[in-house]
Amino acid sequence: MPVRPSFFVFRAAPFRAPCVLYNEAGFAPFYFYYWEERPVYTIENHDTRPQHNLALEEYLCRLAAREGSEFFMLWQNEPTIVVGRFQSTLSEINGDFVKRHGIHVIRRNSGGGAVYHDLGNINYSFVRADLGEFDFAFFTQPIIDALGKLGVHAELSGRNDIAIDGKKISGGAQYRHGGIAMHHGTLLFDEDLDVLSQALNVDAAKFKSKGVQSVRSRVTNVKPHMPNAGDMTARDFMALLQDQIQGLTPRTLTEEDGREVQKLMDEKYSTWEWNYGTSPAFTEARRERFPWGGVEARLSVQDGRVTGCTFFGDYFGTGDYGPLLSRILGTPYTREALHEALSGFEPGEMFAGASGADVEKLLTPEV
Numbered sequence: 001m002p003v004r005p006s007f008f009v010f011r012a013a014p015f016r017a018p019c020v021l022y023n024e025a026g027f028a029p030f031y032f033y034y035w036e037e038r039p040v041y042t043i044e045n046h047d048t049r050p051q052h053n054l055a056l057e058e059y060l061c062r063l064a065a066r067e068g069s070e071f072f073m074l075w076q077n078e079p080t081i082v083v084g085r086f087q088s089t090l091s092e093i094n095g096d097f098v099k100r101h102g103i104h105v106i107r108r109n110s111g112g113g114a115v116y117h118d119l120g121n122i123n124y125s126f127v128r129a130d131l132g133e134f135d136f137a138f139f140t141q142p143i144i145d146a147l148g149k150l151g152v153h154a155e156l157s158g159r160n161d162i163a164i165d166g167k168k169i170s171g172g173a174q175y176r177h178g179g180i181a182m183h184h185g186t187l188l189f190d191e192d193l194d195v196l197s198q199a200l201n202v203d204a205a206k207f208k209s210k211g212v213q214s215v216r217s218r219v220t221n222v223k224p225h226m227p228n229a230g231d232m233t234a235r236d237f238m239a240l241l242q243d244q245i246q247g248l249t250p251r252t253l254t255e256e257d258g259r260e261v262q263k264l265m266d267e268k269y270s271t272w273e274w275n276y277g278t279s280p281a282f283t284e285a286r287r288e289r290f291p292w293g294g295v296e297a298r299l300s301v302q303d304g305r306v307t308g309c310t311f312f313g314d315y316f317g318t319g320d321y322g323p324l325l326s327r328i329l330g331t332p333y334t335r336e337a338l339h340e341a342l343s344g345f346e347p348g349e350m351f352a353g354a355s356g357a358d359v360e361k362l363l364t365p366e367v
Contacts, residue, residue, distance in 0.1 A: 041251035042242070043073045048119065050080040050106045055264035057125055057182060058109060059257065064127045065180045071127040072248060074238050077117035080104040081199055084112040084173065085319065088296075088312045089276045097198050107275045110173035110184065112160065112293075113314035116199050120190035120221070122238050130181040134316050134352040136160040136172050139183035143170065146244035151227040159292070159353070160316075162187075167220035174316060187241075189234045190223045282310070284333070288362045292316075292353030297362050301333045309363075316352040324350065328363065338364045 043060065047053060053075050060071045081103060083092050092114040093105055103116075117123065126139055140156055147154045147162075154170075157163035162170035162185070172185035196219070222237070223229045229237075253261075268274050282298035289295075293315030300308035306328050311321065324347065331341045338360065345356045 038068055038070060039249040040070045040072060040247060042245075042248040043071060043251060043253065045073055045075045048076050048078045050077040050082065050104050050117070051265045051269040052261065053077060053123075054082075054106060054108055055261050055269050057127075057184065058264055058268075059261045060125070060127045061175070061177070061180050061182050062260075063257075064129075065178050068129075069127075070129075071125070071251075072245060073125045074242055075123050075125070076119055076121065076234065076238070077123065078104070078119060079195070080106060080117045081114055082117060083107050083114045083275075084314055085109055085175075086111050086311060086313055086315065086317070087114060091312070092201055094199055094201055101195070101199070103199055105275055106269060107277075108173070108175075108184075109177075110175040110182070111314070111316040111319075112171070112173035114200055115171055115186055116191070116196040117186065118191055118195065120188070120192060120234050122187040122189055122234055122241070123184060124187065124241075125182065125184040127180065127182045130176050130179050134174050134176070134349070136174070136183070139174075140170070140172055140185070142245070143185070143187070146241055147222070149244050150240060152222055152225050160185075164220060164222070164225050168218055169220060169222050176318070188219060188221045189237045190221050193219060193221070282308070284365075286362055286365075288358075290354065290358050292351065292358075295351065295362060299333070299363070304332055304334075306331050306333050306338075315354075317347075318349050320350060324359065333365060335364045335366070 043056070045053065045056060047056075056075075057073075060073070063069060064071060079101065081093050081098065083089050083105070085108060087107075089105060089107065097103075098105060124143060131138060136159060137156055140160075140162055144154050144156065144162060152164065154162050154164050157166070157168065160172045161168045162172075169188045170185050172183060174184075175182045223232065226232075226237075281300065283301045284299040286297045286299065287294070293313055295311060295313035295315050298310050298312070299306055307330075309321070309325060309328060324345065327341045327345060328338065331337050342356065342360045342363070345359060347354045347356065347359050351359070
């Protein structure tokens, strides 16, 4: 890996563009980088529709790939549950509560767990050249530093959270595709934490692993910890936070940009197929929680052999399971056969942070 630059947000830093070389077998890319001075654009976005905002994020990723641009954006959603790319939506939400309170439900491109947004929460997004791995500290540190300038003492917690005194104020997630990385996260400023705790169905094992009893006891808002916050609104806080980020160039999107965002909104983020989708039939479900995330494998087994497998969870990864499926499809669904099929397998970024032993533990039956 090349030496990384200081994070681009705090001064106008060069864009790092990936170039790929392939070995003689046509795979196993090697990366090198060249540098060009590029502005870091900031997009002013006051739209609070989640379908629009996630479409805008995806469009900025496409724009970054096309232009070699970098982007930073602060934004808000009206009451919404945002589920991770690899999660089963109906398993993550309190459906009756969500329906009664008119809460939007939408799926994002990045992995990780479901989160609740309202207008007391702020979201931030960074779009830049891919770092070559899932690295949360690299993107969260500028937010931690900006909070520190406002008198809020926060720190990175676990793999992807920001916390104050051990309580979560922010969760981050990442999406990597086509040489571009998009990191986004929440910032609980003055969110309704009671609604948050009721709107989500949270895996009890996740709290057990963190030694806490509930989502309500695990989170806090920034506002009580911020000096002289008084009657400050989330919008006021967003403006202050933006002022801490130096070296940004304001950019107004064109009418053509707006049409592209609207197209993504209509064809993807407003559809039931994307936000809920259908879960394929399965005959066996295996669940495990690892330090890198919780994952459920739903296996189809016919005549004693594995005929299909899908994955759900709050993990991060590429979403490309082909190398794994090529090993297990057609394999007898026994401990010994799967152990042999998975011998020497390493998941890499398929499940970020996982080992081959983790995958084998997830997939193999007890007998």
